[in-house]
Amino acid sequence: MTRPPWPPIARTRTSPVTSRWDAPFPLGAAVAFVEGLAGRDPGAEGWFQYAVERRDDGTLVGDVGVNRHDAGRQAEIGFTLAPAWQGRGYGTEAVRRIVTHLLVTDGLHRVHASLDARNARSARLLERCGFRREGLELCSCWWKGEWTDELRYAVLASEWSRSPEPA
Template sequence: MTFTPLVTERLVLRPFTEDDAEDFALRRSDPDTAAYQAWRVPYSVERALALIQDVARKDGPTPGGWYQLDVERRADGMTVGDVAVYLHEHGHTAEIGYTLHTWARRKGYATEAAAALIEHLITVHGVHRIEASTHPQNIRSIRVLERLGFQQEGVKREAYWVEDEVSDDAFFGLLARDWQARGEALAV
């Protein structure tokens, strides 16, 4: 079974294709984008292609591994970024992440894309808890998580390593019942 793209008002979250490798590498090579991430710049097209080919072997999120989706605008098919999900072994907990091009930020795309992914994880995969982590100074990402209903659960001091650099790591959690109650409140 192939992953069916998730469609929102403005976006389509779809499986990557090899044609996405150059854009993916460009996004990950941007120093501002990489500032709070686990990769160093530059990010090669070959590395992007290897990641895309690895993800393409999967039909969607599966326990024990990361799965990434390209996020494109419906209006013009332009990629604005990507979202990722790690489904834990038991399948009850997932971790999400999102990365946008610098020009695509502050337009609500990260919130819209992450909301679609959260809804999919809860309704299709039966996920009970969704987690996210970010650098405590990544205020924009923290604001996205707060808009989605995540609660900050703590900060691990000097717990996140990228090569030889260490930083703090802020943890956030969202329960399925809180997500569903939020949706019901918005529908009223």
Template structure:
């Protein structure tokens, strides 16, 4: 799948080093389930698992975000398709060197377009740490509605954190 500046594709074995690099940045790992540094060996396993998934089947699928002009991996968009194939959860990670340039908005928008227009989903949800203002802002910019604020919902990295819940219906997608 392609946008004006990006290609969203299946992960390849050659992506492991770059994945490990941006997942090792402390500000990237801060609100995620992994810790920094993120070893290359762990990235190799992750990339193999990502490559084995299917965007059409229930479960997780991870899109690699490649910057077309530089042919470089700059992040990823994760989609967990529910068993009913009508709902999904979405998440995203972007290398800090490529943040604040509209790439995440462009990539997530393309994935949402596929989910709603091609796959016929009814609803897509997103969840983020309440302190992760850029992720919440991205979801809101794309038309998601904040549906909940769960206080001290997740115990991660030695602390309880609040979670924000977002939802977007197919009828609300542009």
């Protein structure tokens, strides 16, 4: 990556389109966030944020967060795309690649994600990738001044190896 990543990260996280589900993210927070990742081992337990860049020009279009836990056997993921780069399949491609890396290359047992039940685009993305809907938890999350319903998705390594190749 040639350009500093924090201005686009701050813009993406603060946009009215993404901030309903992602906390507003001022520039200072983005700088601290990126600096905090420097030197971290992506294979260690805890959150690691992968940048999603366009292969042809290196433009940062979003990020995928991975939280390895359960002694490295499982991981939770979260993802954000800049509004200008949504609706083109970049999120789906990024999530498929990272999940393949986790379940096939690194041999994890299970990858899962939780989201606000109103977040239909995220649910569609996960289902396109082959995630299974595991449940709906009613009013289980206090978020921005209200109780929200949480959708749970997951995929097992045994399921991933049977899922169709990405289009």
